[in-house]
Amino acid sequence: MIYKLDLHTHSLASPDGSLRLSDYATMIADGTLDFVAITDHNRIDFALEAREKLGDAIIVGEEITTIEGELIGLFLKEVVPAGKTAQETAEFIHAQGGLVYVPHPFETVRKGVTPAALYKISKLVDIMEIYNGRALFQNKSTQSEAWARSHHKPGAASSDAHGRIGWGNTYSEVAVLPTSKTLAKALQQARYDKQLVGLRGIAYPKFNRVRKWLEAHGV
Numbered sequence: 001m002i003y004k005l006d007l008h009t010h011s012l013a014s015p016d017g018s019l020r021l022s023d024y025a026t027m028i029a030d031g032t033l034d035f036v037a038i039t040d041h042n043r044i045d046f047a048l049e050a051r052e053k054l055g056d057a058i059i060v061g062e063e064i065t066t067i068e069g070e071l072i073g074l075f076l077k078e079v080v081p082a083g084k085t086a087q088e089t090a091e092f093i094h095a096q097g098g099l100v101y102v103p104h105p106f107e108t109v110r111k112g113v114t115p116a117a118l119y120k121i122s123k124l125v126d127i128m129e130i131y132n133g134r135a136l137f138q139n140k141s142t143q144s145e146a147w148a149r150s151h152h153k154p155g156a157a158s159s160d161a162h163g164r165i166g167w168g169n170t171y172s173e174v175a176v177l178p179t180s181k182t183l184a185k186a187l188q189q190a191r192y193d194k195q196l197v198g199l200r201g202i203a204y205p206k207f208n209r210v211r212k213w214l215e216a217h218g219v
Helices: 021-029 045-057 086-095 115-120 141-150 183-187 198-216
Strands: 003-009 035-041 058-066 069-074 099-102 127-132 155-158 171-174 191-193
Touching: 003 058, 003 069, 003 127, 003 155, 021 035, 021 045, 035 045, 035 069, 045 058, 058 086, 069 086, 086 099, 086 115, 127 141, 127 183, 141 155, 155 191, 171 183
Parallel strands: 003 035, 035 058, 099 127, 127 155
Antiparallel strands: 003 171, 058 069, 069 099, 155 171, 171 191
16 A cells, blocks of 8 residues: 655644644545644644544654754654754654654755754754755755765655645655654655645745734734
8 A cells, every 4th residue: 555645744833834624634534645744833732633633644743943953853742842953852852752854954045954963963864855845946855865865864755835735746655654663664665746836835934924913913
């Protein structure tokens, strides 16, 4: 059996996200995705609730702000504190049995982890994001693939979706049921569906931030 999984998405719990529980439920129910990680910025409460309601199809993740760029933890049980070094963050993730996933590496616009920090934590990295569905203006896929290959790390294609448009177009396909124990190895033989989310998909974060600010101020 083949499983389609997206390991990088943002719900409305992220300041720049807008995906609702019903959106996740629909994507799973209609077979667009089999597994999806909810990776909100510096929190996991929405992901935990979604997993409780939708089951194992939801992977609890978190996109964590480190002082050297962003890292994602997958299969988390507890929130990983922001503001630590990349190495401390990776160790926090592993301490609870999670996987260290590197989102949009080498990018500066979206706070990819710095090359120096990536070098320091190379042995702690479990999965490299080699294709990001929102990487239109600063696409580092070639560099990311080269790093993953040279460091013998599996790669993943993920949407980085912050809204419904474009979601389900960028994902990885694996032949093994993904768990914290099997995912990294399964991705070594993955097939990738690589499509950009489109201009509106790329603009979602800014749009969502403005919309939420307006709502919060009663505008």
